[in-house]
Amino acid sequence: MSRILSNTDKTHIAKWVGEAQLISIFAHQSPDGDAVGSSLGLANALISMGKKVKVILPDALPVFYYFLQGAHDIVFFHENPDEVKNIIAQSDLRFYLDFNRIDRVGHELAKYLADYTGNSIMIDHHQQPDDVASVLFSDTTFTSTSEMIFQLLHQLDWMEHLNLPAMEAIYTGVVTDTGSFRFPVVTAGTHQMVAFMLERGLNHAKIHQEVYDTQNFNRLQLTGYALGQKLVYRPEKKLAYITLSQAELNRFHHQSGDTEGLVNQALSIGGVTMAVFLREAEEPGIVRCSFRSKGDHDVNVFARQNWNGGGHKNAAGGKFHGTLEQAIELLENLTA
Ligand SMILES: [Mn+2]
Known part of the structure; x- marks a missing residue:
């Protein structure tokens, strides 16, 4: 290096x-x-x-x-x-x-x-x-x-x-x-x-x-829905996460990039050290995952070990094979 x-x-x-x-x-x-x-x-x-x-x-x-x-x-x-x-x-x-x-x-x-x-x-x-x-x-x-x-x-x-x-x-x-x-x-x-x-x-x-500053209306509506209805906060775990299914993405005429930055909104909650975004992919049986963290909390290792991914200490991605529900279950278990 x-x-x-x-x-x-x-x-x-x-x-x-x-x-x-x-x-x-x-x-x-x-x-x-x-x-x-x-x-x-x-x-x-x-x-x-x-x-x-x-x-x-x-x-x-x-x-x-x-x-x-x-x-x-x-x-x-x-x-x-x-x-x-x-x-x-x-x-x-x-x-x-x-x-x-x-x-x-x-x-x-x-x-x-x-x-x-x-x-x-x-x-x-x-x-x-x-x-x-x-x-x-x-x-x-x-x-x-x-x-x-x-x-x-x-x-x-x-x-x-x-x-x-x-x-x-x-x-x-x-x-x-x-x-x-x-x-x-x-x-x-x-x-x-x-x-x-x-x-x-x-x-x-x-x-x-x-x-x-060039957002379209659908993207803003999707962000509002994700933060208003789909943000899960687990203060005892210092964890916040958002999940979106393909049906939900389609309802807001989702385009590539529309969910970029959502995971950072979840991380902005005071006290939260890890935020996760799980998005059902278009290909069936795949869930795309984004991880963000604060300070020493290492999401690169977390993503490598459990989510077929990796990245940086405070920002990583991954790819889960299974349903969105199974991905949520894994996340809850791993942070239990
Ligand atoms: Mn880069």
Whole structure:
């Protein structure tokens, strides 16, 4: 784990990027602001270098990220698996961003990636990354993978390619992964990076407005329902959780990203040290799980040991195989 790329890694990256005819960039399933921000931040910089780039995401992007340049050119595996297979076959360099295990892109897509023998670069700030890439740039002390993309450009002397679209994408990833700069992982270096981008013309207020002030009516109604009817508070366990079934999500015409941030609302109750959000997936028999915690309460370990997931100490995700009711039962038992 290091915040600085070794000279060997830098030489490799510069050579591979220089020679590549087609570079593909992958991020994780249910892409969040950092997945899309790091992908488009890197993509826009590489395009500025004259490179041909394809960003591939496993599934849909929340609508409020479509203001970012390049978002409309993203190829989604769940919509165009054949096109993705072609891109994988043609690309001679890959970036894996904001995930630490290949199966975080989903099992189907992971199979295609596993067969690949060319060069790959993994950039990620989650704990315990798998050894699957030719170069691994991994450090959990970074706020976000987006901040690591800024570092990559800086350390490789590519700052002239940090154009406005790249800065907007990177800033989006940093803002969303830090709860707007309030998590403990934020450092003076994070703010220095932002200061640098502001001096170069970044409009931070525009980004906050795009990401946080463009909610649709259904999403607001869903949030109201989730907090008003579905928030369970267990003060004796210092636990709060929210569960939503597919039927409930459909009632509010749920779109990707609509439930983002709900788990943080549950965590905001004074005294609560762990908040959980359980959402029935579209695929039957799967429940998607989000965990957030305060202080020393480690949800990375909790998610790894019990929920087929992982992440960071204070923010993790997982995937439960079974019904929503069984997931709730497991949660109650594990915290008993
Ligand atoms: Mn991230």
